[in-house]
Amino acid sequence: MLDQARIRLLYYGLLLVFVALGIILTNVLVEDQVVLATVAGFMLLSMLILFKYLTWCADWKSVTHALIAIGTLVNIIDVFVVIQKVDIIAIQLVLIITIFSFYTVGQKWGLIYSILNLLPVIVFMLYGYKNMYIIDFVPEKVDQSTIIICVIANFVLLLFIHNHFYKTYLSNIKQLKQTSEEQSNLNYTLETAIDKAEKSSQAKSEFLSTMSHEIRTPLNAVIGMTNLLIMSNPRPDQTENLEILKFSASNLLAIVNDVLDFNKIESGKIVFENIRFNLVELMNSICGGQSIKAHEKGLDFKLLVDDVLQNKVIIGDPTRITQVIFNLVSNAIKFTKQGCITVRVALFEDRHDRVTIHFSVKDTGIGIEPDSLDAIFEPFTQESVTTTRQYGGTGLGLAIVKRLLELKGVKMQVNSQPGQGSEFSFNMEFLVSTEVPVESSVKLQPTTQQDNDLSHLKILIAEDNVVNTMLMKKLFSKWKIQTSFAENGERAVEQVQYGNFDVILMDLQMPIMNGFEAATEIRKLMDTKKANTPIIALTASALTEIREKVFQSGMNDYISKPFKPEELREKLISMTTEKAV
Incomplete structure (x- = not known):
């Protein structure tokens, strides 16, 4: 906007100066003032050349510098040679050049051109004050009509410059205000959109967590019961049907896992x-x-x-x-x-x-x-x-x-x-790894059937789902494990207080008191043996945050539903072995 205002000022300013110089030239010719006519003619020709150059190549910066330089030169010549005094016309010209240069070519050049015009005038006034100025040239006597024309023309030019830039200034302020209001509206819209996006993302995560739990819970029963039936030595035709059932359920589980994994990747939660x-x-x-x-x-x-x-x-x-x-x-x-x-x-x-x-x-x-x-x-x-x-x-x-x-x-x-x-x-x-793997000189003995015997274990299962409870009861009965069941977290804490368990299997989403709260309460028990009972989280949710919360609440391990019986068995053996050590 500022550059556009400068170009318009230069374009119309040149036309205005050209008209004013034309009037002044006509007047000094009539008055037979040859020197002033020469100066006016030179300026008129310069204005014409600069105007044609501006309309030809639009190099407004070069034209502006040339115009100010010509004005400065003419002002110095008039003061020191032609008129040999500082009159109102010279003062007006200094003001015009100062204002025009600051508005058009900026602060740096405006300051330079102002000094170039003001300094010679001050020097001349000091010399004239001491009567030291001597030049072998008879100054021109400026006619009163010429002075009036010049003063009027200069005032018109000053008014034009100020009026033009004041309008530009007001337009700029209005545009800035409008832009500021639009920016504020955009910021508000952006904040609203971000807030909605964050809420949508949170809602999506919660939805996926809920759907994960709701889908994986029945899948746990389907796959678990299928595994139990396969472990019961079925007939060959039944085995084939059970394998198809297990394969289909596993495929469904894989699809659920893919959706969850993709969501974690998209939300940047993959570590x-x-x-x-x-x-x-x-x-x-x-x-x-x-x-x-x-x-x-x-x-x-x-x-x-x-x-x-x-x-x-x-x-x-x-x-x-x-x-x-x-x-x-x-x-x-x-x-x-x-x-x-x-x-x-x-x-x-x-x-x-x-x-x-x-x-x-x-x-x-x-x-x-x-x-x-x-x-x-x-x-x-x-x-x-x-x-x-x-x-x-x-x-x-x-x-x-x-x-x-x-x-x-x-x-x-x-x-x-x-x-x-x-x-x-x-x-x-x-x-x-720069560590050289060294084979241990002590060979681990193969795990014996006695080591794998879990019949001595007493396990508390905190689970509110009836089908899953039935599944766990059937599975542990095959392993001859003694089991107790708690339908919620509060009941689980009570049973730990009054009983002795080797391992606790803790579902996370339960009524009254969830698994996280129950694990935290168990870890606070006064009896250190009971407080340190190994707790394995059992949940149908597979989100990363759940795993972090599991360990923060004091649980020892984590297994997702549907689980493989072999995986659960290995964790039980690992937990009880570590506890014994």
């Missing part, structure tokens, strides 16, 4: 661990179950791991690596009807304290069209509707893989040809 692990053992563990699925489908399965990795202990997050590889291998098996699945893990670069490892999962499946390569990594998206109908799935697997790798700064590479198969690969860097 990567840095723990020591053996990659070869991890890959064998991941691909063990997957190879069985591949063989059941009639596919060959190959796991190729560099031997050099056998003795390396790397530092990273085995859980997230498992998630990435498991999703890639599951997809490869799902979309391959015949042929082979090849999982390759190779040492790409070794720098002593860190290694870069190349992971690759290759299949001979349906392949991917080139224009669909980007779409397959989008959430809830598969290559086509036909693919979704034929193979099923939520389309979250590859989206989770991509986002997990991106959080680690890793990019996925995809090579695929329709009808021939696909290869997903990436390079990931790991720190290497």
